Every structure is written in structure tokens, then in C-alpha cells.
Amino acid sequence: MSGSMENTMEMDMVAMMRRAHGHCQDPASVTFSVLSLALHFHG
Secondary structure, three states: OOHHHHHHHHHHHHHHHHHHHHOOHHHHHHHHHHHHHHHHHOO
């Protein structure tokens, strides 16, 4: 169950990164957003 949950989270992060790249954001801010999301889920 936790495995599928992690997989879903990864898919969401990939989707978010693709959306961010579509908006031509600064790569650093995109990385920060993904790291914040990961910390939020793991914290």
C-alpha cells in the first residue's frame, strides 16, 4: 500500500514539474517547490 502511495506521489511531483516547466519558471524555484513538497509529505 505504501509502495503505491509513494508511486502516486512521484507521479504528482513529475506532473507538477512538467506544469512548472510549461510556465517557464526559474529551474531553482521549481526545484525548491519540489523539495518543499517532498519535505511536506515526508515530514
